[in-house]
Amino acid sequence: MTTSPNSAAKKAQEALGLRLRSLRLDVGLTARELASATGWHFTRISKIENGVQRPTDADIRTWCAACAADGEVGDLIAQMRSIESMYMEFRHRTRTGMKQLMRSPVPLYERTAQFRIYEHNVIPGLFQTAGYIRAMLPFWFTFLGVRNDLDESVAARLERQSVLYDGAKTFSVVLEEACLRTPLGDTDTLRGQLDRLLSIMSLPNVSLGIIPSMTVRDVIGSAGFWIFDDTLVKLETPTASIEVAQPHEIDLYATMFDHLRSWAVYGRDARGLIIRVQGELG
Known part of the structure; x- marks a missing residue:
C-alpha cells in the first residue's frame, strides 16, 4: 500500500x-x-x-x-x-456541511480522562461561546467549499462542551495572552467570550493558565495542540487534522506542554489578566 x-x-x-x-x-x-x-x-x-x-x-x-x-x-x-x-482532510469530512466535523471528536472526548490543551491564538473549542463560534465559522464554509449549515454546526460544537461537566475528566489548559486578544466578531463577542473563560475557571476539574505576552522565555509554541490521555496528540492546520500516536512523540508533546505551563499564571493572576483585557475593550 x-x-x-x-x-x-x-x-x-x-x-x-x-x-x-x-x-x-x-x-x-x-x-x-x-x-x-x-x-x-x-x-x-x-x-x-x-x-x-x-x-x-x-x-x-x-x-x-x-x-x-x-x-x-x-x-x-x-x-x-x-x-x-495523519492527514484526515477536512474537505472529505465536511461534504455534507460542517456539522459532521463538529461531531467527529465526540467519541474521542468521551473516552478521554485527561485533556491537556495548548492554544496560541484562539480560544479552545470546548470554551467557545455561540457568538464566538458564529464569528469564526463563516470563513471556513467558503474556504473549504462546503455547505453552509451554520446553525447546526454551532449547536454541534456547543453540544460537545458537555464533557466539561463530567467530574471524572480533567482539563489542563494553557493559553497565550494573544488568545484573549484575537478579535473574532465585534467587541461584545470578545467580551462575552472572556466572561465565559472566567466562568469556566470556576469548574473544579479545569486548570486554566495564561502566559502573559511579555513573558521572557526560551521557546514559544509554533502551533496549538491537544493531548488526549497519553494515547494521542491532535493538531489542526487550515486543511487537515494531524494525529500523532507514536509514544515517543506523545512524550515530547507532554514535555513541551509542561515547559509552556511553567510560564503561565493561574488563579487570581490569570483572572486579573482576563479582566484587564476586558477593561481595554472599553
Missing part, C-alpha cells in the same frame, strides 16, 4: 523505512539476508526501507523478530498507524 507522493504522510512513511533500515544494519544484515530470513523477495525490503511500500503490522513484527528488536514493535506499529491517519 503506497501513499500519494504529494502527501506529508509520504515523508513520515520514509522516516519509518529509515528506522526499519537502521534495525537491519544494527544487526549486520544485508537486504538479501533479511529477505531470506523473512521469506520475502529482497525488492520488498528495498521498497519498505525507501518508503515506497507501507508495511503491515505483521510485516513489522516479522522484521523486528529477524533483527532481534522485538522491543521496538509497539512503537513502530504506532508510527505506521499514525501515517495512515
Whole structure:
C-alpha cells in the first residue's frame, strides 16, 4: 500500500523505512539476508526501507523478530498507524456541511480522562461561546467549499462542551495572552467570550493558565495542540487534522506542554489578566 507522493504522510512513511533500515544494519544484515530470513523477495525490503511500500503490522513484527528488536514493535506499529491517519482532510469530512466535523471528536472526548490543551491564538473549542463560534465559522464554509449549515454546526460544537461537566475528566489548559486578544466578531463577542473563560475557571476539574505576552522565555509554541490521555496528540492546520500516536512523540508533546505551563499564571493572576483585557475593550 503506497501513499500519494504529494502527501506529508509520504515523508513520515520514509522516516519509518529509515528506522526499519537502521534495525537491519544494527544487526549486520544485508537486504538479501533479511529477505531470506523473512521469506520475502529482497525488492520488498528495498521498497519498505525507501518508503515506497507501507508495511503491515505483521510485516513489522516479522522484521523486528529477524533483527532481534522485538522491543521496538509497539512503537513502530504506532508510527505506521499514525501515517495512515495523519492527514484526515477536512474537505472529505465536511461534504455534507460542517456539522459532521463538529461531531467527529465526540467519541474521542468521551473516552478521554485527561485533556491537556495548548492554544496560541484562539480560544479552545470546548470554551467557545455561540457568538464566538458564529464569528469564526463563516470563513471556513467558503474556504473549504462546503455547505453552509451554520446553525447546526454551532449547536454541534456547543453540544460537545458537555464533557466539561463530567467530574471524572480533567482539563489542563494553557493559553497565550494573544488568545484573549484575537478579535473574532465585534467587541461584545470578545467580551462575552472572556466572561465565559472566567466562568469556566470556576469548574473544579479545569486548570486554566495564561502566559502573559511579555513573558521572557526560551521557546514559544509554533502551533496549538491537544493531548488526549497519553494515547494521542491532535493538531489542526487550515486543511487537515494531524494525529500523532507514536509514544515517543506523545512524550515530547507532554514535555513541551509542561515547559509552556511553567510560564503561565493561574488563579487570581490569570483572572486579573482576563479582566484587564476586558477593561481595554472599553
